[in-house]
Amino acid sequence: MVRLSRATLSRIAPAARPLAEPRVTGVVHLGIGAFHRAHQAVYTERAMAATGDDRWGICGASQRSTDVADRLRPQDCLYGVRAGDEVRVVGSVRDVLAPGDDLAARLAAPETAVVTLTITEKGYRRDPPPTAIGRLVSGLRARAAADAGPLTVISCDNLPDNGATLAGLVAELCEPALLEWVGQNVRFPATMVDRIVPATTRADLDDMAARLGVIDLGAVVTEPFAQWVIEDSFAGERPAWDRAGALLVGDVRPYERMKLRLLNGGHSAIAYLSGAAHVSEAMGDAAFAGFLRRLMDDDLSPTLDGLEGFDLAEYKESLLTRFANPGLRHRVAQIAADGSQKLPQRLLDPARDRLAGGHEPRWIALVVAGWMRHVTTSRELDDPLAGRLRGDATATAAATVNRLLAIEEVFGADLRENRVFRALVTDGLERLNADGAAATLRALDAG
Ligand code: NAI
Numbered sequence: 001m002v003r004l005s006r007a008t009l010s011r012i013a014p015a016a017r018p019l020a021e022p023r024v025t026g027v028v029h030l031g032i033g034a035f036h037r038a039h040q041a042v043y044t045e046r047a048m049a050a051t052g053d054d055r056w057g058i059c060g061a062s063q064r065s066t067d068v069a070d071r072l073r074p075q076d077c078l079y080g081v082r083a084g085d086e087v088r089v090v091g092s093v094r095d096v097l098a099p100g101d102d103l104a105a106r107l108a109a110p111e112t113a114v115v116t117l118t119i120t121e122k123g124y125r126r127d128p129p130p131t132a133i134g135r136l137v138s139g140l141r142a143r144a145a146a147d148a149g150p151l152t153v154i155s156c157d158n159l160p161d162n163g164a165t166l167a168g169l170v171a172e173l174c175e176p177a178l179l180e181w182v183g184q185n186v187r188f189p190a191t192m193v194d195r196i197v198p199a200t201t202r203a204d205l206d207d208m209a210a211r212l213g214v215i216d217l218g219a220v221v222t223e224p225f226a227q228w229v230i231e232d233s234f235a236g237e238r239p240a241w242d243r244a245g246a247l248l249v250g251d252v253r254p255y256e257r258m259k260l261r262l263l264n265g266g267h268s269a270i271a272y273l274s275g276a277a278h279v280s281e282a283m284g285d286a287a288f289a290g291f292l293r294r295l296m297d298d299d300l301s302p303t304l305d306g307l308e309g310f311d312l313a314e315y316k317e318s319l320l321t322r323f324a325n326p327g328l329r330h331r332v333a334q335i336a337a338d339g340s341q342k343l344p345q346r347l348l349d350p351a352r353d354r355l356a357g358g359h360e361p362r363w364i365a366l367v368v369a370g371w372m373r374h375v376t377t378s379r380e381l382d383d384p385l386a387g388r389l390r391g392d393a394t395a396t397a398a399a400t401v402n403r404l405l406a407i408e409e410v411f412g413a414d415l416r417e418n419r420v421f422r423a424l425v426t427d428g429l430e431r432l433n434a435d436g437a438a439a440t441l442r443a444l445d446a447g
């Protein structure tokens with residue numbers, strides 16, 4: 001079988017061919033992983049197709065490994081996206097920079113008007129110095145020197161206030177003159193991004209080759225659903241993402257909280273308590289599905305506001321249906337990774353909100369206990385704080401809770417001091433240690 005490329009596109013069914021062929025590369029993307037390829041790149045291609053404005057080709061950059069560049073470059077940066085049974089080759093990515101390539105020059109190019117990022121939650125840590133953001137700042141410096149015009153920089157990672165968070169980290173790395181230029185020329189809109197995109201497997205690549213009739217080493221598999229809410233605050237021009245289904249709004253926060261807490265918080269609950277290998281299997285367990293509903297209804301939904309007129313009940317039902325999708329082989333291990341960077345916005349912020357109102361967030365506390373069990377018992381812990389999280393798996397629940405609550409980067413100083421929270425997590429961990437997750441959830445279900 002031949003490899004996917006512009007030269008072999010004619011072998012592919014017309015309905016699966018790219019919708020657009022950009023002439024100019026107006027977008028630079030940092031962290032060209034699976035999610036970007038199935039989300040922003042798809043919106044951008046649809047925006048070009050809807051308007052005929054072909055200035056929005058994407059130059060991806062993957063500065064930590066050459067893997068994506070090695071896969072996409074021989075394919076002219078084309079790759080297939082499968083959502084359910086629908087397959088299409090996406091044409092918006094035009095180039096992929098590998099480590100060592102001149103990213104700053106791309107960021108300083110006048111045709112670049114937008115930069116997007118998916119560098120994972122840990123890409124925004126202050127310690128060690130954030131290297132992707134360091135490279136972004138070098139690019140901004142080059143752009144200021146070249147007087148190349150305004151730029152909009154959009155974090156598409158699952159963080160609260162991702163725009164302001166990124167702007168703050170950039171500011172910390174700028175000298176005064178650059179900071180002034182950034183203040184006048186750069187905007188950092190906030191976004192809520194949503195589409196479940198599991199890491200591609202060998203079987204996915206084989207399946208894509210069978211469907212397309214050509215070999216595609218950049219393929220991604222996702223769900224039909226996609227959502228993108230963007231704060232309408234741009235420094236200059238942008239792709240017509242609104243014509244591709246994105247929502248441009250004044251305030252992203254209500255959507256972002258809802259998604260991070262219900263979807264991502266629900267995902268983390270599956271990761272630490274279901275015992276399943278894949279998300280959809282967890283949903284087949286009635287006791288677990290019941291627990292998930294209680295977590296959402298009792299502990300997470302009451303912390304959401306600003307959603308007047310929005311059908312939250314329907315949103316939650318749709319999440320349960322999306323999680324149950326048997327067509328997505330979404331490994332819970334992928335979600336369980338980097339928990340120290342995910343729990344705060346997904347579950348600890350809502351726990352704070354509930355505690356402040358005098359409520360006991362017991363379902364959240366049980367997931368936190370599940371995470372504590374995970375970090376103390378996993379043989380291969382995938383987390384930037386792994387060295388500090390690992391501990392004696394035979395320690396008492398109280399000792400483990402004490403040790404982990406003291407990690408301020410995760411729990412702040414407030415949750416460590418909160419007696420109600422501490423007691424709930426300790427009780428949860430005692431139950432999990434004594435009976436295991438399945439029996440604990442069954443007992444709660446009955447009680
Ligand atoms: P991926 O593993 O395919 O790609 C991750 C990218 O981040 C790679 O380019 C990698 O080089 C880069 N990266 C990893 N660690 C980094 C660090 N410490 N500093 C800078 N860059 C780093 O993952 P995927 O699926 O593309 O997801 C990336 C992020 O996108 C997620 O962490 C999340 O914030 C966001 N996202 C993902 C969704 C999904 O379902 N996969 C959906 C919604 C958002």
Ligand code: CS2
Nearest residue numbers: 194195196197264267334335
């Ligand atoms: C997941 C998310 O990996 C994880 O932690 O919860 O990446 C999730 O798939 C997306 O946010 C869905 O939009």
